[in-house]
Amino acid sequence: xxxxxxxxxxxxxxxxxxxxxxxxxxxxxxxxxxxxxxxxxxxxxxxxxxxxxxxxxxxxxxxxxxxxxxxxxxxxxxxxxxxxxxxxxxxxxxxxxxxxxxxxxxxxxxxxxxxxxxxxxxxxxxxxxxxxxxxxxxxxxxxxxxxxxxxxxxxxxxxxxxxxxxxxxxxxxxxxxxxxxxxxxxxxxxxxxxxxxxxxxxxxxxxxxxxxxxxxxxxxxxxxxxxxxxxxxxxxxxxxxxxxx
Numbered sequence: 001x002x003x004x005x006x007x008x009x010x011x012x013x014x015x016x017x018x019x020x021x022x023x024x025x026x027x028x029x030x031x032x033x034x035x036x037x038x039x040x041x042x043x044x045x046x047x048x049x050x051x052x053x054x055x056x057x058x059x060x061x062x063x064x065x066x067x068x069x070x071x072x073x074x075x076x077x078x079x080x081x082x083x084x085x086x087x088x089x090x091x092x093x094x095x096x097x098x099x100x101x102x103x104x105x106x107x108x109x110x111x112x113x114x115x116x117x118x119x120x121x122x123x124x125x126x127x128x129x130x131x132x133x134x135x136x137x138x139x140x141x142x143x144x145x146x147x148x149x150x151x152x153x154x155x156x157x158x159x160x161x162x163x164x165x166x167x168x169x170x171x172x173x174x175x176x177x178x179x180x181x182x183x184x185x186x187x188x189x190x191x192x193x194x195x196x197x198x199x200x201x202x203x204x205x206x207x208x209x210x211x212x213x214x215x216x217x218x219x220x221x222x223x224x225x226x227x228x229x230x231x232x233x234x235x236x237x238x239x240x241x242x243x244x245x
Contacts (some may be wrong), residue, residue, distance in 0.1 A: 004065050010080030014110045017076060019210065023068035031086060032060045033079040033131070035098060035106050039072035040209035042202075043093060048142035050093050051202050053209070055239065056137055057106070059094045061086070066093065072209030077110040079127070087132045096134040105130055139236075141198050142188045148175045149183050156196060160203045161222040166192045196222075201236055204229070214241045 010030035017023075019039070034041060035057040042051045043058050045066045052058050060066055062083040068076075088094070098106070105127040112120055144150050151173045156162055162169075167177040175183075184192045200221040207217045218229035233241045 010060075010062075011078055012080045012110055012114060013078055015076040015078065017068075017070035017074040019070060019072050019074075021070045021074070025065055025067045027063055027065045028080075029062055030083055031062050031081040033081070033096075033106065034058045034060060034068070035077045035079075035103075037075040037077055037103070037107060039070055039074035040205045041074060041076065042069040042071065042206070043067070044069065045093060046143065047092070048140055049202065050095050050140050051205050052095050052139065053205055053237075054103075055098055055237070056139065057096050057098050057102075057134075059088065059090050059096055061091050061093065064093060071206045072211075077106050079106060079109060081128075085128070087128050088134075088136075093140075095137040095139040096131070097137055098134065099130075102127070102130040102134060137237075139198075139201070141202050142190070142195075144183075144187050146183050146187050148173050148180065149187055152180065153195075153199075156199055160196075160200045161220055163222055197232065201233065204233065204241065208241055217241065 005024065005026040006028070010028040010032040017039075034043065034052075036052060037054060040051060040053045041058065042049055043060065043066050045064060050058050070076075105123065109120075109123055109127055112123065114120075144153050152169050155169065155172065165177070166180055170177045170180050181192065184190060184195060188195055190198075200223070204217050204221045207220060208214075212220070214230070215226040218226045221229065223229035223232070230240055
């Protein structure tokens, strides 16, 4: 990420982004909650990517260099918090579950007049209380550092439906499946199977935001049937893929 822009104060506002639009790499001295009420948002850092749709928000800690990418027409709600106010004690980007109440609080707080009125102070306090109770979600696609893993992951990024075994992919990148298994655990903190499922779910969210039919998404991302895809998607996100379309 070159030409990193520094923003001292993380804004609190509502912003719309067209499909495919991006906010270049930047960092700010405040924490920020980033929520997409419509569309799918991806945030990328040197450590990987996090993706969230309308039932998820992304916590971005102060000082984190990150870029935003819109998939589908994006209605973005940003909540800035002072670096001293970290209700969840998180020091890395994290996807959080957004229930109906927290959703309405975020929408109200980002749309309301940005003043120091008692009403706004109370609204902020309730928002932070709800944020503390928000479960963290494992919607993180970590980025590899080892050159062999980078090459393998690039192959699957280009075609998530590639169903080759780790041994077969290893022959292409010049590493044994045993070595790659160790590297996945060391570099990415998960197994090859777990990482590939995360990649496929990530890509599925993007395709759904673009209006791709569920069956087409299932096959494009490597599932053998729409029902298999729906089952994995529901277990990961608590909703069917139709919710995100």
